[in-house]
Amino acid sequence: MPNGPLMIIGGAEDKVRKPTILKHFVALSGGRDARIAVIPTASSLGREVVDVYDALFTKFGAASVEAVRPETRDQAHDPALVKALDEATGIFMTGGNQLKLSSIVCGTPVGDAILRAHERGAVVAGTSAGASIQSSHMVAFGVGGATPKQRMTQVAGGLGLMDGAVIDQHFDQRNRYGRLLMIVAQSPQLLGIGVDEDTCGLVEDVAGDAVMRVIGKGAVTVLDGARMVSNAHEAKRSAPLLASGVVFHVLPEGSVFNLSTRTLVPQEPGVDLEDAHELAEASRDLRQLVRDIAAADATPAAIRRRLKLRRTPSPPADPTRDQSPTQPQGDIS
Amino acid sequence: MPNGPLMIIGGAEDKVRKPTILKHFVALSGGRDARIAVIPTASSLGREVVDVYDALFTKFGAASVEAVRPETRDQAHDPALVKALDEATGIFMTGGNQLKLSSIVCGTPVGDAILRAHERGAVVAGTSAGASIQSSHMVAFGVGGATPKQRMTQVAGGLGLMDGAVIDQHFDQRNRYGRLLMIVAQSPQLLGIGVDEDTCGLVEDVAGDAVMRVIGKGAVTVLDGARMVSNAHEAKRSAPLLASGVVFHVLPEGSVFNLSTRTLVPQEPGVDLEDAHELAEASRDLRQLVRDIAAADATPAAIRRRLKLRRTPSPPADPTRDQSPTQPQGDIS
CATH class of the missing domain: 3.40.50.880 (Class I glutamine amidotransferase (GATase) domain)
Incomplete structure (x- = not known):
């Protein structure tokens, strides 16, 4: 023993x-x-x-x-x-x-x-x-x-x-x-x-x-x-x-x-909670993107609109603010 | 420079x-x-x-x-x-x-x-x-x-x-x-x-x-x-x-x-003064021994006597103490 x-x-x-x-x-x-x-x-x-x-x-x-x-x-x-x-x-x-x-x-x-x-x-x-x-x-x-x-x-x-x-x-x-x-x-x-x-x-x-x-x-x-x-x-x-x-x-x-x-x-490195949260969000976005492409609904404007809706639930989406620097810009493909 | x-x-x-x-x-x-x-x-x-x-x-x-x-x-x-x-x-x-x-x-x-x-x-x-x-x-x-x-x-x-x-x-x-x-x-x-x-x-x-x-x-x-x-x-x-x-x-x-x-x-190791002194004394003894052998005066008793004389200058050599543990013992060859 x-x-x-x-x-x-x-x-x-x-x-x-x-x-x-x-x-x-x-x-x-x-x-x-x-x-x-x-x-x-x-x-x-x-x-x-x-x-x-x-x-x-x-x-x-x-x-x-x-x-x-x-x-x-x-x-x-x-x-x-x-x-x-x-x-x-x-x-x-x-x-x-x-x-x-x-x-x-x-x-x-x-x-x-x-x-x-x-x-x-x-x-x-x-x-x-x-x-x-x-x-x-x-x-x-x-x-x-x-x-x-x-x-x-x-x-x-x-x-x-x-x-x-x-x-x-x-x-x-x-x-x-x-x-x-x-x-x-x-x-x-x-x-x-x-x-x-x-x-x-x-x-x-x-x-x-x-x-x-x-x-x-x-x-x-x-x-x-x-x-x-x-x-x-x-x-x-x-x-x-x-x-x-x-x-x-x-x-x-x-x-x-x-x-x-x-x-x-060696121990498993610790995971930063903020990192983990960001990664999870990015994953969700990517999965949605795949679905959008599959549904042939993948124009840049549609994607931007969708991302915007998900990330800033209020105030409601305002198309004139699409180009603000906190929003994804340009083509996503 | x-x-x-x-x-x-x-x-x-x-x-x-x-x-x-x-x-x-x-x-x-x-x-x-x-x-x-x-x-x-x-x-x-x-x-x-x-x-x-x-x-x-x-x-x-x-x-x-x-x-x-x-x-x-x-x-x-x-x-x-x-x-x-x-x-x-x-x-x-x-x-x-x-x-x-x-x-x-x-x-x-x-x-x-x-x-x-x-x-x-x-x-x-x-x-x-x-x-x-x-x-x-x-x-x-x-x-x-x-x-x-x-x-x-x-x-x-x-x-x-x-x-x-x-x-x-x-x-x-x-x-x-x-x-x-x-x-x-x-x-x-x-x-x-x-x-x-x-x-x-x-x-x-x-x-x-x-x-x-x-x-x-x-x-x-x-x-x-x-x-x-x-x-x-x-x-x-x-x-x-x-x-x-x-x-x-x-x-x-x-x-x-x-x-x-x-x-x-690495530095040269320091030399202990006591070590150095003992080594010098042993060297002198060995040189004398070489001279003794060359002079065919190398019976164990003669060598013991000589070493004793050198190491304990006073009191004068006493043959009855030859076997004391502080004296060299046995053959030296």
């Missing part, structure tokens, strides 16, 4: 006005049958955070919402917590401090239960810190800035729901190009994934490939350093890094990106 | 502690023979700005410093100003409001004199607004942010000292990835060049190619959208833009980049 969907949310997802992402999570988790486990361990306000998500997920129709809240590695061995995760159809990890979350759950029965849930097809979602922890390599902490500089961020181990990647969040809002790029410069085998606030990368298993669809207000930025040239091994202190030949992809809502092949999946 | 050097400075260049960039400008302009024209038109404090640069360039040894300060398009037709530019070996455009600068000088005799100076080999430098104006297309104004969004910035015409490019400044410090990327998404034929503060892209004509060397504390970021996929023609309002397959190059001090071919020019 394929791995379950991952929802990588960049933090500050809308909870009130347009809670698209959170609704999507409940729907994917089974809607009325969704059994949701909320892990608020990253947060210093775990209890209050659970209350918020409990209210929301219940409002969006989930069958049950349970808190799984280890606060120590010891508690992350609690069989009751493991059982709650094993029975969940959707797991939601909240924001906060990802290093707190990862250092409490990674390599414990609770951590293993999250991986197991993913493997059996359950949805695993996380926002902010809960997004960071999903990749094999995790941004532990660091500073903002557009230019990558040596030592501007620290990498720790993540849960590894997504291998060969490093996820960053609040990407646009906290200006994290630099730190994600520093990590990719030091580890070009890792795909850098930066997720904006109120934005979600929904990753699903499609014939063995990890395919991401973007939902929400911002964009997901993917940094691919496969062919990059860098001086990361010799840059001193906090020097800016050489990072030449990085390929990047800024992906707004509706974009689909194959993370396994590192390529954009 | 090849075009003169361009110095594209990202603003806030160091003027006191380590004024590398400004010294470089005076040296390139001829040092003791440098005749410098300062154009402070972008600034609302033109007179004071001229005083600062006058003091600095004089201190760095320039022969003369003259202000060329049109404040209206009419003044930009003043033959006295044109003459000052025609006689300059270096032109320096200050920071301020690039749209003020460009709308006063572009397409006037003063603007033409700057282009002419470049063509006859003079140095043209500009910082902040004075950097922006150098490209054919200019960021007029806009907002910060990492993710490119429709309408986040406005493009105006620049001087065109550099064709097919758009230059942005204060790049890292004001988080301008998004707006530069928006422009490249809308105009993929333009190379986006983002320059950090206290950093300079020095562009020279090398056999017909524009080759840029980076000087200073930060980095120059180049965005190449030649093969990008974007939805810029249909994105609504302030929606984030799809920008997939953009290649970028973050270039710190010492990097060299060919802007014409859009490729990094």
Whole structure:
């Protein structure tokens, strides 16, 4: 059975006005049958955070919402917590401090239960810190800035729901190009994934490939350093890094990106409503023209009169205005 | 004769502690023979700005410093100003409001004199607004942010000292990835060049190619959208833009980049001093070994003794410590 969907949310997802992402999570988790486990361990306000998500997920129709809240590695061995995760159809990890979350759950029965849930097809979602922890390599902490500089961020181990990647969040809002790029410069085998606030990368298993669809207000930025040239091994202190030949992809809502092949999946281009309307009208005109010709009623004057009637239903047709520039002119044959 | 050097400075260049960039400008302009024209038109404090640069360039040894300060398009037709530019070996455009600068000088005799100076080999430098104006297309104004969004910035015409490019400044410090990327998404034929503060892209004509060397504390970021996929023609309002397959190059001090071919020019890798020292020591040891063998004095014990003497001059050699793990062990042949 394929791995379950991952929802990588960049933090500050809308909870009130347009809670698209959170609704999507409940729907994917089974809607009325969704059994949701909320892990608020990253947060210093775990209890209050659970209350918020409990209210929301219940409002969006989930069958049950349970808190799984280890606060120590010891508690992350609690069989009751493991059982709650094993029975969940959707797991939601909240924001906060990802290093707190990862250092409490990674390599414990609770951590293993999250991986197991993913493997059996359950949805695993996380926002902010809960997004960071999903990749094999995790941004532990660091500073903002557009230019990558040596030592501007620290990498720790993540849960590894997504291998060969490093996820960053609040990407646009906290200006994290630099730190994600520093990590990719030091580890070009890792795909850098930066997720904006109120934005979600929904990753699903499609014939063995990890395919991401973007939902929400911002964009997901993917940094691919496969062919990059860098001086990361010799840059001193906090020097800016050489990072030449990085390929990047800024992906707004509706974009689909194959993370396994590192390529954009082309989508049907959108159709402009005005274009469509004009085209439909032209089609009708042409069909009428064909009928007119068939009926041998195809003198230019007759056609002009007919077009005029169709396009300007009022005021009634006025033969003296036939030559106005808004009317079709000359022979139509 | 090849075009003169361009110095594209990202603003806030160091003027006191380590004024590398400004010294470089005076040296390139001829040092003791440098005749410098300062154009402070972008600034609302033109007179004071001229005083600062006058003091600095004089201190760095320039022969003369003259202000060329049109404040209206009419003044930009003043033959006295044109003459000052025609006689300059270096032109320096200050920071301020690039749209003020460009709308006063572009397409006037003063603007033409700057282009002419470049063509006859003079140095043209500009910082902040004075950097922006150098490209054919200019960021007029806009907002910060990492993710490119429709309408986040406005493009105006620049001087065109550099064709097919758009230059942005204060790049890292004001988080301008998004707006530069928006422009490249809308105009993929333009190379986006983002320059950090206290950093300079020095562009020279090398056999017909524009080759840029980076000087200073930060980095120059180049965005190449030649093969990008974007939805810029249909994105609504302030929606984030799809920008997939953009290649970028973050270039710190010492990097060299060919802007014409859009490729990094490889540099000799730096040599680590400690590595070099160890290698020199190993070389000496090997030469001694060769001499020992030639002298038929090459028993393992004799070699160990000799190496030991050389490596640990004090305390004096102690035969009982020959097997310590820091000593060479076993046969050396």
